[in-house]
Amino acid sequence: MSSIACVHAPDIALQAMLRGLADAGDRKGPFALAAGPGGRASVLAVTAAAANVRPGMTVAQAMATLPSLRVMTARQPDVDAATSALADLGLGFAPRVDTEPARVFFQAGDLGQLYPDLSAVAHAVRARATRLGLEVRVGIAASKGLARIACRTAEIAIVPAVPAAARAFLAPLPLAMLAPCPEIADALARWGLHTVGELARLRPEEVAVRLGAAGARLVRLARAQDDEAFLPQAPADAVEEGTELDYALDSLEPLVFMLRGLIDRALARLACRGLACAGLTLRLMVEPRSFEIREVPLQSPTRESGILLQLVRLELSRRAPSAPVTGMTILVLPARVRATQLDMLRPNGPAPDRLAATLARLSALVGPEHVGTPRVADTWREEAMTIDRPCLDVGESRPVPLPVPDFTTESTEITETDGKEGFGPDPEPVSSGLCGLCALCGETPDRGTAHATSPNDSGALAIRRFRPPQEVEVIMERSGPAAFRGKETVARVLIAAGPYRISGEWWSGRAFHREYWDIHASDGAVYRMHQDGEKWFLDGYYD
Amino acid sequence: MSAASLLDLLPAALSAHLIPARRLEEKCGDKRGFVATALPQLDALLGGGWPRGVVSELAGPRSSGRTSILHASLAGALKSGGVAALVDAEQAFDPRLAARAGVPLARLLWVHAPGMQALRAAELLIDAGGFDLVALDIGDKNPRLPDAAWLRLRRGAERQRTVALVVTASPLVRAFASVAVILSRQGVDFGERQNFSRNVQICSAAPALLTGLRSNLALGRGRAPVDGADHYSIEFSVMARSTDQLRRKR
Numbered sequence: 001m002s003s004i005a006c007v008h009a010p011d012i013a014l015q016a017m018l019r020g021l022a023d024a025g026d027r028k029g030p031f032a033l034a035a036g037p038g039g040r041a042s043v044l045a046v047t048a049a050a051a052n053v054r055p056g057m058t059v060a061q062a063m064a065t066l067p068s069l070r071v072m073t074a075r076q077p078d079v080d081a082a083t084s085a086l087a088d089l090g091l092g093f094a095p096r097v098d099t100e101p102a103r104v105f106f107q108a109g110d111l112g113q114l115y116p117d118l119s120a121v122a123h124a125v126r127a128r129a130t131r132l133g134l135e136v137r138v139g140i141a142a143s144k145g146l147a148r149i150a151c152r153t154a155e156i157a158i159v160p161a162v163p164a165a166a167r168a169f170l171a172p173l174p175l176a177m178l179a180p181c182p183e184i185a186d187a188l189a190r191w192g193l194h195t196v197g198e199l200a201r202l203r204p205e206e207v208a209v210r211l212g213a214a215g216a217r218l219v220r221l222a223r224a225q226d227d228e229a230f231l232p233q234a235p236a237d238a239v240e241e242g243t244e245l246d247y248a249l250d251s252l253e254p255l256v257f258m259l260r261g262l263i264d265r266a267l268a269r270l271a272c273r274g275l276a277c278a279g280l281t282l283r284l285m286v287e288p289r290s291f292e293i294r295e296v297p298l299q300s301p302t303r304e305s306g307i308l309l310q311l312v313r314l315e316l317s318r319r320a321p322s323a324p325v326t327g328m329t330i331l332v333l334p335a336r337v338r339a340t341q342l343d344m345l346r347p348n349g350p351a352p353d354r355l356a357a358t359l360a361r362l363s364a365l366v367g368p369e370h371v372g373t374p375r376v377a378d379t380w381r382e383e384a385m386t387i388d389r390p391c392l393d394v395g396e397s398r399p400v401p402l403p404v405p406d407f408t409t410e411s412t413e414i415t416e417t418d419g420k421e422g423f424g425p426d427p428e429p430v431s432s433g434l435c436g437l438c439a440l441c442g443e444t445p446d447r448g449t450a451h452a453t454s455p456n457d458s459g460a461l462a463i464r465r466f467r468p469p470q471e472v473e474v475i476m477e478r479s480g481p482a483a484f485r486g487k488e489t490v491a492r493v494l495i496a497a498g499p500y501r502i503s504g505e506w507w508s509g510r511a512f513h514r515e516y517w518d519i520h521a522s523d524g525a526v527y528r529m530h531q532d533g534e535k536w537f538l539d540g541y542y543d
Numbered sequence: 544m545s546a547a548s549l550l551d552l553l554p555a556a557l558s559a560h561l562i563p564a565r566r567l568e569e570k571c572g573d574k575r576g577f578v579a580t581a582l583p584q585l586d587a588l589l590g591g592g593w594p595r596g597v598v599s600e601l602a603g604p605r606s607s608g609r610t611s612i613l614h615a616s617l618a619g620a621l622k623s624g625g626v627a628a629l630v631d632a633e634q635a636f637d638p639r640l641a642a643r644a645g646v647p648l649a650r651l652l653w654v655h656a657p658g659m660q661a662l663r664a665a666e667l668l669i670d671a672g673g674f675d676l677v678a679l680d681i682g683d684k685n686p687r688l689p690d691a692a693w694l695r696l697r698r699g700a701e702r703q704r705t706v707a708l709v710v711t712a713s714p715l716v717r718a719f720a721s722v723a724v725i726l727s728r729q730g731v732d733f734g735e736r737q738n739f740s741r742n743v744q745i746c747s748a749a750p751a752l753l754t755g756l757r758s759n760l761a762l763g764r765g766r767a768p769v770d771g772a773d774h775y776s777i778e779f780s781v782m783a784r785s786t787d788q789l790r791r792k793r
Binding site: 348349350351354355357358359361362365366370371372373374375376377382385386387390459460461462463464465466467495497518520523524525526540541542543 | 615652664674777
């Protein structure tokens with residue numbers, strides 16, 4: 001049998017304002033929500049600590065009654081956020097919910113495997129609501145209308161599912177629990193009816209003749225014959241939290257302080273649904289009547305408010321608002337946190353959320369264009385280098401490690417990471433030996449107690465690039481370069497190997513035709529240089 | 544049923560991936576807190592690889608092979624599936640040659656940060672945790688860096704059990720490095736040019752072809768190797784560079 005839970009947040013506008021208070025301890029004080037023009041503003045709702053103040057009093061009367069009373073006015077973004085938070089509360093227990101102002105309904109009949117009984121479900125709902133900064137009443141019944149009535153009777157009320165027992169539950173309740181409209185309530189009072197049981201004894205057809213369809217529906221409700229449809233709906237895609245400020249903020253720290261509350265509340269709502277934040281959009285209302293958008297991308301879903309706040313702070317410090325901020329709204333994209341099965345044979349790697357925060361801080365430090373994953377550029381220019389957006393291949397999707405070449409064999413095949421082109425085996429070793437010029441370049445081979453290494457124990461020789469290539473002046477002889485002079489280097493050429501010709505990009509406006517040389521210079525280093533047209537450039541040195 | 548008969552039942556593709564429990568540690572590539580490099584000589588000098596949780600320094604002049612050793616260290620750290628980061632102060636990194644040296648670029652985070660920013664970037668990366676190796680390539684210009692920065696780097700490495708490798712032209716980290724490897728040039732090898740293909744035209748004006756460099760590895764600071772050798776010779780060969788170029792020309 002189905003059981004519908006109704007969760008009601010009484011005085012949700014007042015609760016919305018209390019949610020916005022940074023310190024939860026402050027919420028226990030005497031607060032009143034007021035509305036109305038100027039000095040004639042009247043109290044709409046009060047907290048338990050302000051029991052002497054009654055709704056309907058003017059603010060002046062309320063302040064005279066309780067001088068420590070703090071009066072607040074409702075702000076629509078806060079109320080909307082509280083209403084959405086209430087829906088998220090229901091979505092924490094069911095995939096779809098039915099909502100109405102200050103209430104959310106969800107199917108609680110299938111929670112039997114998680115909770116021992118419906119009372120435990122109700123207690124869990126209240127506990128989770130407290131984490132969201134809401135105080136709620138919970139009623140569970142076989143139908144939506146009965147659950148709504150149950151909500152009005154107590155903080156937690158469970159209406160039995162059996163119709164006879166449900167009628168017995170309803171019978172002693174006062175008629176006000178059915179919330180009839182004022183005309184019908186007057187009529188029923190004139191008829192001398194005071195309890196739901198007395199109304200249930202009337203025949204619906206006869207009541208319909210006198211009070212219309214609304215009256216007949218009340219009688220059916222009193223008989224526990226509810227026909228109100230339960231229409232659950234899928235949740236919204238994003239979680240939104242926002243607030244308006246009394247005073248415009250023009251510095252970063254107070255702005256971040258305000259954002260902290262919004263982020264905490266949004267993450268608490270996501271946590272209710274077992275979700276995490278996959279991305280954050282910040283909408284800042286700035287003076288005069290304009291707004292600015294800041295996107296805060298995340299590498300992976302997170303529930304850590306500290307990391308989110310850090311990313312927001314970095315984004316705001318990088319692109320500060322152009323004018324004082326009068327309000328803000330955050331839009332949080334929900335995502336499921338996938339459990340990662342760690343590999344027994346591989347290191348764990350950086351935690352995705354900490355990695356995201358680190359990447360953001362690095363981007364702020366050196367600029368986003370200087371942080372990333374290097375990739376072999378699709379060009380024949382040797383100095384070219386492509387940096388991709390940092391997306392380290394960690395976690396579940398980590399591929400099997402690439403084979404590291406075994407330098408002890410000559411026939412190792414190495415594949416570039418882009419997989420476009422493979423390199424064949426090394427050529428047969430040429431007649432290598434000491435260059436014979438070590439004395440010239442000042443190097444004294446010292447084998448001493450060193451281990452004799454076979455040629456097969458060699459590593460891959462790297463080039464250390466000058467970016468951009470340094471322009472140099474070169475003295476040419478018939479056999480090749482004889483000396484060169486650059487901004488930082490002046491040297492004679494001891495051995496020059498080359499030229500190796502490379503040309504390309506003739507199909508574009510950036511055609512090049514280069515002749516590369518490997519130069520053993522008198523300073524001991526082995527340089528790579530090229531001639532492009534009339535100019536010579538030092539590309540780097542072998543290292 | 545015996546273990547051998549169970550193995551026979553497994554498909555060949557699956558049984559090829561089975562690892563005896565006694566070899567798990569070896570497969571993990573983390574032997575007693577070391578991160579092995581792809582160079583056996585260096586691993587022998589260091590007693591198994593770069594030690595975790597300390598700052599290590601690799602110093603050598605131009606063409607002494609320090610960048611080649613850096614690539615080999617990155618390849619060794621990433622071999623077991625981990626993640627490494629390179630803070631490049633001079634933007635000298637060549638991804639093409641690094642990939643050819645066995646560095647899986649998809650798991651390498653590269654940061655270009657000049658001067659003091661390089662040290663700060665390395666600190667941030669180490670503090671993030673989870674990196675097996677964070678290399679700080681300071682380059683040829685050795686700037687004056689405050690001792691407090693090295694101290695923070697060392698404490699971060701200790702906390703996160705990360706290899707913090709500082710690559711410099713001359714020793715810079717001093718007492719803050721637990722291990723220092725000093726490189727010196729031994730020689731340059733040129734070989735006679737050969738025609739790799741009949742279809743490739745090679746200019747014959749130049750007499751030689753660069754085939755590699757030879758360097759000397761010595762331990763400037765740290766625990767002496769088990770076999771007592773105080774330095775090793777190492778060769779770095781130009782891996783199919785010319786062949787690759789010429790093939791592309793075709």
